[in-house]
Amino acid sequence: MIQLARRIFIKSWRIQLAITCLFAASVALLVIYGTYLQREINLLEVRMDGGLQDSFIRVELNDSQRGPSKLRPSRGLGTVPLQYLGSWQTGVVDTSHGRLPVAMVTQDTGLNLGIGSAEVLVPQVLASEHNLAVGDKLVVVTKGAHAQFTVAQVHDGTIYGQRIVVWDKNALASNVFLYRHESGAASAAVTSLRRTYPAGIIAYSGSTRSAAEEVIDAVYSPGIRARFGVILFITIAFLTVTLFSFLGKRKVLAIVKSLGLRSWEMVTLLFYEAVLPPLFGSLLGCGLAYVTLRWMISAGQQFAIDGSVFISSALSIWPAVAIGIAIPARFTQVATVNQLLYERPVPFQTVIIKELGKRISALDVYTSQGIEFIHLQMEYGHFNGSVFRRLGDYVKQGEVLAVEERWWGLQIVEYHAPITGYIVYFQDELGLVGVSPLHFGARCGNT
Amino acid sequence: MNEIIMRTERLNKAFSLGETIYAVSDVSLYIPAGKIVAIVGPSGCGKSTLLSLLGGLDRPMSGDIFLERQSFRMLSEDGLAMLRRRKLGYVFQFFNLIPHLTAIENVMLPMSFIGVSRLNAKKRAAELLAQVGLTKRLNHLPLQLSGGEQQRVAISRALANNPALVLADEPTGNLDSSSKNDVLDLFKMFNAMNGQTFVLITHDASVAGIAQKVVRMVDGRVLEEK
Numbered sequence: 001m002i003q004l005a006r007r008i009f010i011k012s013w014r015i016q017l018a019i020t021c022l023f024a025a026s027v028a029l030l031v032i033y034g035t036y037l038q039r040e041i042n043l044l045e046v047r048m049d050g051g052l053q054d055s056f057i058r059v060e061l062n063d064s065q066r067g068p069s070k071l072r073p074s075r076g077l078g079t080v081p082l083q084y085l086g087s088w089q090t091g092v093v094d095t096s097h098g099r100l101p102v103a104m105v106t107q108d109t110g111l112n113l114g115i116g117s118a119e120v121l122v123p124q125v126l127a128s129e130h131n132l133a134v135g136d137k138l139v140v141v142t143k144g145a146h147a148q149f150t151v152a153q154v155h156d157g158t159i160y161g162q163r164i165v166v167w168d169k170n171a172l173a174s175n176v177f178l179y180r181h182e183s184g185a186a187s188a189a190v191t192s193l194r195r196t197y198p199a200g201i202i203a204y205s206g207s208t209r210s211a212a213e214e215v216i217d218a219v220y221s222p223g224i225r226a227r228f229g230v231i232l233f234i235t236i237a238f239l240t241v242t243l244f245s246f247l248g249k250r251k252v253l254a255i256v257k258s259l260g261l262r263s264w265e266m267v268t269l270l271f272y273e274a275v276l277p278p279l280f281g282s283l284l285g286c287g288l289a290y291v292t293l294r295w296m297i298s299a300g301q302q303f304a305i306d307g308s309v310f311i312s313s314a315l316s317i318w319p320a321v322a323i324g325i326a327i328p329a330r331f332t333q334v335a336t337v338n339q340l341l342y343e344r345p346v347p348f349q350t351v352i353i354k355e356l357g358k359r360i361s362a363l364d365v366y367t368s369q370g371i372e373f374i375h376l377q378m379e380y381g382h383f384n385g386s387v388f389r390r391l392g393d394y395v396k397q398g399e400v401l402a403v404e405e406r407w408w409g410l411q412i413v414e415y416h417a418p419i420t421g422y423i424v425y426f427q428d429e430l431g432l433v434g435v436s437p438l439h440f441g442a443r444c445g446n447t
Numbered sequence: 448m449n450e451i452i453m454r455t456e457r458l459n460k461a462f463s464l465g466e467t468i469y470a471v472s473d474v475s476l477y478i479p480a481g482k483i484v485a486i487v488g489p490s491g492c493g494k495s496t497l498l499s500l501l502g503g504l505d506r507p508m509s510g511d512i513f514l515e516r517q518s519f520r521m522l523s524e525d526g527l528a529m530l531r532r533r534k535l536g537y538v539f540q541f542f543n544l545i546p547h548l549t550a551i552e553n554v555m556l557p558m559s560f561i562g563v564s565r566l567n568a569k570k571r572a573a574e575l576l577a578q579v580g581l582t583k584r585l586n587h588l589p590l591q592l593s594g595g596e597q598q599r600v601a602i603s604r605a606l607a608n609n610p611a612l613v614l615a616d617e618p619t620g621n622l623d624s625s626s627k628n629d630v631l632d633l634f635k636m637f638n639a640m641n642g643q644t645f646v647l648i649t650h651d652a653s654v655a656g657i658a659q660k661v662v663r664m665v666d667g668r669v670l671e672e673k
Contacts, residue, residue, distance in 0.1 A: 001559060007547040255543050258504055259557045259604070260532025262525040333524065337504035341543070386463030388508060396457070398520075399509030403463070417509075 001261075001268055008249065009272035016277045019241060023281020023317060024288060026234050030227060030313035031289035035303055037216055037223075042304070044212040055183065056159065057082075059193055059200040060090070061175045081185035082192060086111030087174030090163065096139035097130045103160045103176070104142070104168040111178075113165065119152035121165035127154045140166055235320035239327060242274055246328035253332060254340035263333035267325070270332070274325045282314040289313075345409035354398070354416040366425060366434055372418040376402055376431030383431055385413070391426040395435060402433075452480040452612055452644050453501065458510035460496055470496040471507070472667040478612070478660075483638050483645045485658035493667040494648045495540075495616050501646065502537045502614045503527035514612065532560050536605030538615035542597040544589040550576060550600045551585040557607045568607075575603040579633055595626025602633055612644045613637075619654055631657050 009016065088105045105111055115121065120140070122132050132138065136151045149166060159178065177197075181189035186204065193202050217224060246253075253266055290305065297303050327348075335346040356363075356373045363373060376383050385404030389395055395417040402415040417435055425434025454477040461469045470493040478484050478501075486494050499505040501512060503519055512519040514534060522530065531537070544553050554572035555565075563571070576585055579599040589597055598618060605613050615634070619627040634645050635657055647654060655661050663670045 001556075003552070004545065004547060004556070011547065251543070252545055252547075255545055256556070257524075257528060258502070258531065258537050258539075258543075260528045260530075260535075260560050260608075262528045264525075265560075336506060336524065337502075338499050339505075341504075386461070386467050388459075388461045388467055388469075396509055399459070 001256075001265065004252075004256075005269050005272050008252070008269065009276070012245070012273065015241065015245075016273055019238065019273075019277035020281040020284065022234065022237060023278050024284035026230055026317060027282050027285025027314055028288040028292065029230060029285075030316060031286060031310055032292060033223065033227060034309040034313050035289075035293055035306065037220060038306055038309055039303055040220070041209070041212045041216045044215055055180050055186075056085075057179045057181055057186075057189060057193060057202060057204045058159075059177045059179070059197050059202050061197060061200050081182040082189045083180045083182075085178040085180055087177045088160070088165075089168075089174050090176055094141040095164070096137075097126075097132070100126060101161075101163040102140070103163040103165045105165060106167070106169055113167075115152040115167075117167045117169075118147075118149055119167075120149040121153045121155045121160070122151050123157045123160070123162045123164065124154055125157065125162050126164065127151075138164070140164070142166075142168055231316055231320065234317055235323055238278070238320050238324040242270065242324040242328050245273055246270065246331060250340045250343060253335075254337050257335075257340065258337045263329070266332050267329045270325065270328055274321065274328075278317065278321045282317065286310050286314055345405070347405075347412035348407075348410040349412075351411065351413045352416055353413060354418050356418075360432075363432070363434075369436070371424060371434040371436045373425070373432055373434045374401065374415050374418055376415055376433065377404065377413070378429070378431040381429045383428070387428075389417075389423055391423055393423050394421070395423060396420045450480040451477045453478040453512065453514050453646075455501070456511045456513075458497070458500055458512065459508045460493075460500060460505070461508055469493075469667045471500065474510070474664075474667070474669050476662055476669055476672065478644060478646055480611070480644055481638070481642045482659040483634060483647065483657055484660045484662065485647045485649055485655040486662045486664060487649055487652075487655045488664035488670075489650060492664045494650075494664055496667075497664070498614050498616050498646065498648045502535055503531055504537070532557065533608065534611050536608070536610040536613040538598070538601050538605045538613065538618050540617035540620045542589070542594075542601045542621075544597055544600055544604070546589050549586045549588055550581060550592065550596075553589070553600055554603045554607050557604060561608055572603070572607065575606060576600070578636075579603050580629070593626070595622050595629060598622060598626070598630055599633065602630065602637075606637060606641075606643070609641065610643065612646065614646045614648075616648045617650075618647060619649070619651060627651075627654075 086105070088103045088111070090101065090103055092099050093102050105113065113121065120138055122138070126132065132151050132154075134151050134154065138149050138151060140147055140149060155165065179189065179193070190202060190204065193200070249269065253269065256266060256269070289310070293303050293305055297305075330348060331346045334348070334350070338344065339346050353374055356375055360373075367373070376385070376387070383402070383404070385402055387402040389399075389401045395401065397417055397420045399417045400414050401417055401423075404413040404415075405411070406413060415433070419435050419437055421435045421437040423433060424436040425432065427433075454475075456475055458471050458474040459469065460471040461467050472493075474497060486497065488494050496505070500507050503512075503522075514530060517530065519527065519530075544550075545556070548556065551569065551572045554575055555568040558568035558571065559565070573582075573585060576582065576599075579602060581596060581599055581603075584592060584596060589600070592600065598621070602615075602618070605615075618634075619630050622630060631654060634647070637643055638645055647658065649655055661673045663672075
């Protein structure tokens with residue numbers, strides 16, 4: 001069998017090569033676009049909160065919600081897996097370098113900055129923008145008073161955001177609170193903080209990431225729709241190829257089935273061409289994308305090669321592969337040898353109707369005599385199928401009385417005799433066929 | 448040898464070609480074990496349809512077929528395939544060899560389905576092909592063989608798993624008279640040698656001449672059995 005499958009595969013190598021190229025191009029496109037979106041999300045995330053460290057949670061209140069400096073998030077929840085780290089007040093103040101955002105910290109807010117009271121921390125972005133380095137002087141105006149500070153450190157924005165951090169013993173009540181949650185307790189910690197600060201903006205590493213992803217999804221929605229379009233195109237293209245391949249191999253499938261091959265074994269005949277080109281295409285596409293991204297990085301583009309983007313892009317095409325295998329496999333499973341051999345329609349689904357299904361009170365007089373009915377589905381008094389038995393015929397239970405094709409032959413509806421007996425009722429305008437276990441003469445109906 | 452290997456119960460098969468045509472109508476017959484049975488009748492009388500039903504290649508609209516007490520009606524497509532694999536051999540009128548495989552590979556194929564090792568399958572396939580006089584054609588593709596040779600490969604393939612019953616649909620229909628006689632001799636030889644039952648469909652009186660039982664069909668019905 002494997003030998004036969006391999007020979008059939010080799011015989012159609014041109015088609016297989018085209019499919020491999022299609023998958024490779026699609027995966028490469030998805031990886032490169034995914035990497036580009038990933039970069040945009042990362043950049044936005046950094047802009048949004050400077051990339052809050054894992055396990056840190058920051059709560060920001062607006063001016064009207066300023067609270068005490070040590071607000072504990074334990075209201076009504078017992079022990080909460082949170083550790084309070086500190087708080088500060090935010091604002092925008094005049095400085096010797098213009099109006100700049102600041103975080104004003106007091107000694108009693110729990111933070112140990114490791115700097116003196118005449119020193120400040122400056123974020124990396126502002127340091128670059130204003131040419132500030134460690135040791136430089138910075139004048140800050142707070143509450144009308146000028147105070148000179150020395151830049152003690154340049155911080156990365158992971159805790160305070162892109163703000164200058166200054167000591168201010170006269171700072172008002174804090175509006176930003178910093179916590180650390182225990183490992184694996186992020187969800188419980190966030191729930192607790194939402195109860196404590198119902199109107200607060202709660203930021204944690206996951207939240208800003210999600211927010212950044214949402215923004216990027218919104219901004220790049222046409223591109224993301226195009227990505228779905230690519231996957232849909234691959235699905236349709238691959239399904240078309242596998243269906244044509246199935247049709248092209250009908251005779252071979254019929255022969256092996258006539259020799260006794262079961263349906264799941266017959267799928268091995270389709271396996272090579274259904275699995276190998278997508279597999280090689282995915283690997284080739286990943287390789288192509290890797291080389292392209294490396295080249296772009298060396299050309300100065302700020303991309304980060306992320307394995308998860310490669311994996312998700314490669315996996316995103318496999319639903320197409322599953323559909324491309326499942327539909328021909330289903331046809332292979334249900335088809336008889338003659339349907340395959342003589343190119344007769346192969347129904348995707350067969351529906352068997354062997355009882356009336358619902359009570360028709362007008363027939364009660366007949367059903368009380370043991371007559372059982374089936375109802376052929378009529379359209380404007382006409383049955384769109386073939387009726388094999390007529391009034392007066394003897395039928396056996398389960399015998400096919402009529403057949404109807406629907407959905408261009410993809411669905412076959414078979415009407416089976418409900419019991420063994422004689423057809424004693426045939427109403428061909430309504431499509432009612434009654435079978436009696438005893439032959440006591442044909443009743444009513446137009447024959 | 449008076450056992451019945453196969454019997455049918457009121458078989459019906461209809462096709463809808465504008466109007467409903469019964470290709471097989473209420474056919475009840477039995478096939479005695481170890482005999483050659485010929486089903487004869489004019490073209491279009493339903494012989495091939497009946498043989499398709501007997502081989503489980505198609506489903507009847509009603510009625511049932513029993514092969515050694517096993518009802519076909521109770522079997523799924525896969526169940527029928529398993530039955531064909533072990534107990535039935537089928538010879539098609541148009542040979543239906545797999546064009547990608549050589550003569551010996553075509554004969555080995557059914558043996559691979561029942562788990563015969565490649566080495567043993569190759570040995571048995573070579574033996575069968577030698578018995579039908581194709582020793583020198585083992586590695587030829589079907590297209591490189593004449594009609595008579597292809598039919599002999601098809602017979603070897605049908606006999607590969609040593610089935611109890613071999614069904615042959617017009618096995619000599621596409622052959623010249625010399626090839627026809629060769630093929631008929633093969634049926635007689637395997638029947639005598641292995642005691643296998645053969646059911647042959649034909650409209651040729653000389654083919655029916657080798658049969659121990661003849662079933663005559665007209666308009667989808669069995670007219671007489673001799």
